[in-house]
Amino acid sequence: MSIAVIGAGAFGTALALSLAGKTDVTLWGRDTAWAERRENPRLPGIALPRSLQVTDRLDKIGARTILLALPAQTLGGFLADHAARFDGRDLVSCAKGIDLVTLNGPSALIAQACPRSNVAVLTGPSFAADIARGLPTALTLACADAATAEHLQRDLSTASLRLYRTTDVAGAELGGALKNVIAIAAGAAIGAGFGDSARASIVTRGFAEMTRLAAALGARPETLTGLSGLGDLVLTCTSDQSRNFRYGLALGAGDDFAAGTTVEGAATARAVAALAPRLGVELPISQLVAGLAEGRIAMEHALDILLNRPLKEE
Numbered sequence: 001m002s003i004a005v006i007g008a009g010a011f012g013t014a015l016a017l018s019l020a021g022k023t024d025v026t027l028w029g030r031d032t033a034w035a036e037r038r039e040n041p042r043l044p045g046i047a048l049p050r051s052l053q054v055t056d057r058l059d060k061i062g063a064r065t066i067l068l069a070l071p072a073q074t075l076g077g078f079l080a081d082h083a084a085r086f087d088g089r090d091l092v093s094c095a096k097g098i099d100l101v102t103l104n105g106p107s108a109l110i111a112q113a114c115p116r117s118n119v120a121v122l123t124g125p126s127f128a129a130d131i132a133r134g135l136p137t138a139l140t141l142a143c144a145d146a147a148t149a150e151h152l153q154r155d156l157s158t159a160s161l162r163l164y165r166t167t168d169v170a171g172a173e174l175g176g177a178l179k180n181v182i183a184i185a186a187g188a189a190i191g192a193g194f195g196d197s198a199r200a201s202i203v204t205r206g207f208a209e210m211t212r213l214a215a216a217l218g219a220r221p222e223t224l225t226g227l228s229g230l231g232d233l234v235l236t237c238t239s240d241q242s243r244n245f246r247y248g249l250a251l252g253a254g255d256d257f258a259a260g261t262t263v264e265g266a267a268t269a270r271a272v273a274a275l276a277p278r279l280g281v282e283l284p285i286s287q288l289v290a291g292l293a294e295g296r297i298a299m300e301h302a303l304d305i306l307l308n309r310p311l312k313e314e
């Protein structure tokens with residue numbers, strides 16, 4: 001068995017490192033000038049073993065199983081250029097977002113670009129730095145084809161990564177994408193000084209929004225209660241390791257935030273705000289995050305917008 005990981009960011013590098021302890025792994029990045037030093041600046045302080053092959057040449061990728069670990073908003077462009085190379089292989093999406101151009105999740109983008117492939121999703125609570133340090137976590141592997149889900153579950157589980165499987169691709173993927181939006185709101189609440197009770201309210205009502213939207217898009221609501229939904233939501237809303245949470249903190253506090261940081265929830269909030277009226281679902285927290293991210297709504301109005309809505313049943 002051999003595996004390739006496309007995207008040498010923090011997550012792709014961490015997954016490649018973890019899997020390299022078990023099988024042959026090739027990590028592809030568009031810029032691998034760092035590879036000789038065996039330390040990726042996207043994952044500082046982590047020494048990469050010589051056994052992990054790093055390349056910037058897609059023609060070197062022969063593996064049957066490919067993990068796509070590019071940010072969601074860059075995946076469509078990458079597939080437009082390179083999908084033909086991968087069609088027919090097992091393709092595992094590791095991105096947590098909704099594409100702003102098509103309003104599709106990464107798995108649908110991949111399936112459209114590579115119609116002969118089995119497409120899966122790997123998601124769940126997993127900071128790249130934790131995985132790279134060999135810390136344990138549990139993840140969800142989703143694939144509509146049950147036999148492919150089983151073999152990918154086996155192939156991608158490691159001594160420290162315990163994978164559960166599901167055939168609910170939409171549910172698993174949307175959990176991972178939507179929790180990033182709610183994490184921005186949770187961060188903003190903390191950054192603005194609203195306190196831990198406000199954060200818990202946002203997490204809970206945010207989870208209701210995630211479940212509502214996912215169900216409207218064909219997901220099984222119970223999938224949202226698993227690792228890919230609730231599990232990752234709890235992690236991301238409570239840890240300042242999360243870039244989405246930190247971005248929210250900065251919004252709430254009125255601070256600058258490092259440009260160029262991958263914050264999937266900002267674009268995904270905008271995608272969600274576009275989907276909400278089409279699907280007829282009410283998503284006040286996500287729509288507020290979209291307004292904050294676009295600069296349409298000022299932070300000082302955020303609380304009023306949420307609290308002054310008509311009272312309703314829980």
Ligand SMILES: NC(=O)C1=CN([C@@H]2O[C@H](COP(=O)(O)OP(=O)(O)OC[C@H]3O[C@@H](n4cnc5c(N)ncnc54)[C@H](OP(=O)(O)O)[C@@H]3O)[C@@H](O)[C@H]2O)C=CC1
Binds near residue numbers: 009069128
């Ligand atoms: N980091 C984490 O803890 C986790 C991340 N994820 C998900 O993984 C995905 C990737 O995130 P992460 O690895 O953290 O992101 P990073 O910001 O660490 O890295 C992004 C990587 O994508 C590369 N890239 C961007 N655009 C392109 C392109 N057009 N072609 C080729 N490469 C490109 C960048 O290359 P370059 O360096 O050349 O700019 C960089 O290597 C996201 O969807 C994220 O939500 C999921 C779980 C955990």
Ligand SMILES: O=C(CO)COP(=O)(O)O
Binds near residue numbers: 125263
């Ligand atoms: O998805 C993640 C952890 O599961 C990483 O979250 P951030 O992208 O917010 O850092």
